[in-house]
Amino acid sequence: xxxxxxxxxxxxxxxxxxxxxxxxxxxxxxxxxxxxxxxxxxxxxxxxxxxxxxxxxxxxxxxxxxxxxxxxxxxxxxxxxxxxxxxxxxxxxxxxxxxxxxxxxxxxxxxxxxxxxxxxxxxxxxxxxxxxxxxxxxxxxxxxxxxxxxxxxxxxxxxxxxxxxxxxxxxxxxxxxxxxxxxxxxxxxxxxxxxxxxxxxxxxxxxxxxxxxxxxxxxxxxxxxxxxxxxxxxxxxxxxxxxxx
Amino acid sequence: xxxxxxxxxxxxxxxxxxxxxxxxxxxxxxxxxxxxxxxxxxxxxxxxxxxxxxxxxxxxxxxxxxxxxxxxxxxxxxxxxxxxxxxxxxxxxx
Numbered sequence: 001x002x003x004x005x006x007x008x009x010x011x012x013x014x015x016x017x018x019x020x021x022x023x024x025x026x027x028x029x030x031x032x033x034x035x036x037x038x039x040x041x042x043x044x045x046x047x048x049x050x051x052x053x054x055x056x057x058x059x060x061x062x063x064x065x066x067x068x069x070x071x072x073x074x075x076x077x078x079x080x081x082x083x084x085x086x087x088x089x090x091x092x093x094x095x096x097x098x099x100x101x102x103x104x105x106x107x108x109x110x111x112x113x114x115x116x117x118x119x120x121x122x123x124x125x126x127x128x129x130x131x132x133x134x135x136x137x138x139x140x141x142x143x144x145x146x147x148x149x150x151x152x153x154x155x156x157x158x159x160x161x162x163x164x165x166x167x168x169x170x171x172x173x174x175x176x177x178x179x180x181x182x183x184x185x186x187x188x189x190x191x192x193x194x195x196x197x198x199x200x201x202x203x204x205x206x207x208x209x210x211x212x213x214x215x216x217x218x219x220x221x222x223x224x225x226x227x228x229x230x231x232x233x234x235x236x237x238x239x240x241x242x243x244x245x
Numbered sequence: 246x247x248x249x250x251x252x253x254x255x256x257x258x259x260x261x262x263x264x265x266x267x268x269x270x271x272x273x274x275x276x277x278x279x280x281x282x283x284x285x286x287x288x289x290x291x292x293x294x295x296x297x298x299x300x301x302x303x304x305x306x307x308x309x310x311x312x313x314x315x316x317x318x319x320x321x322x323x324x325x326x327x328x329x330x331x332x333x334x335x336x337x338x339x
Contacts, residue, residue: 168302187277189279200277200279200281201275201277201281201283205283206270221302222300222301222302224302224305224312226276226305226327227305229279230278230279231276231277231278231279231327232276232277232278233274233275233276233286233302233305233312233327234274234275234276234277234302235271235273235274235275235300235301235302235314236270236271236273236275236300237271
């Protein structure tokens with residue numbers, strides 16, 4: 001995957017393409033492109049962007065505006081696409097349930113609408129170069145293959161959560177060997193095979209001397225791996241800080 | 246002890262002062278390497294980087310070494326080449 005993460009402004013992905021490559025402005029001329037509720041566009045390859053709309057999940061080619069319906073269901077708790085082998089995985093839940101653990105993960109190969117139920121969980125991510133996927137429950141982060149063999153990678157604590165704004169907390173390395181999670185107190189690298197966890201950076205690096213630790217209110221968020229897997233980009237959110245005086 | 250809110254600086258605090266944007270750790274992008282070297286990507290404030298709130302990461306163009314981000318109230322996106330540190334700002338219309 002060349003591009004990662006989400007871009008979205010003013011309910012329009014047209015502007016996104018303009019932002020990303022001003023030399024190749026993409027404006028769909030096809031008036032049938034009238035999706036409502038467009039959000040969470042993701043660069044899936046050098047040419048293609050996936051996005052959600054009220055009608056489902058779509059894949060659009062930024063050069064010729066070809067629009068493909070990937071799923072006629074709109075995932076409620078995350079989705080991931082592998083363009084190379086036409087895999088789609090997403091999490092959805094019954095409207096009657098408010099419980100996160102009631103959400104179900106579905107999967108398919110080929111861009112039709114025949115989905116297979118895999119397990120209960122949220123925020124599934126296809127692992128690059130491996131026949132596996134990551135997903136979460138309210139208490140743990142798992143890796144699983146498509147035959148149901150599942151291993152816990154990380155037990156969530158209070159320092160790990162998806163906040164209400166849905167800021168991204170996980171990134172997986174391009175080689176699929178390791179992943180990064182961001183918590184309230186740091187950025188952690190997890191080896192998928194061994195479950196070894198290494199703290200790369202913590203709150204202490206960022207908090208000035210005259211501040212008390214904002215560990216209860218801060219959060220490291222939005223991790224992104226560089227393409228060579230040697231760097232992880234991230235940002236920090238803070239809602240409130242008590243400072244010493 | 247005073248309390249302030251980073252980003253919006255909404256509190257009426259009696260001690261201390263709202264940190265200027267340059268001191269607001271929520272308004273930058275960071276990178277950490279696997280050997281724990283940390284770098285800061287500092288937005289160029291001439292781009293009128295919003296009125297507060299946290300950096301919102303939007304994406305990375307790994308082929309061209311660009312990272313894209315804004316703040317939550319953004320009027321645009323900042324694009325930084327994370328190798329050369331060169332920055333560009335893209336205004337959002339409408």
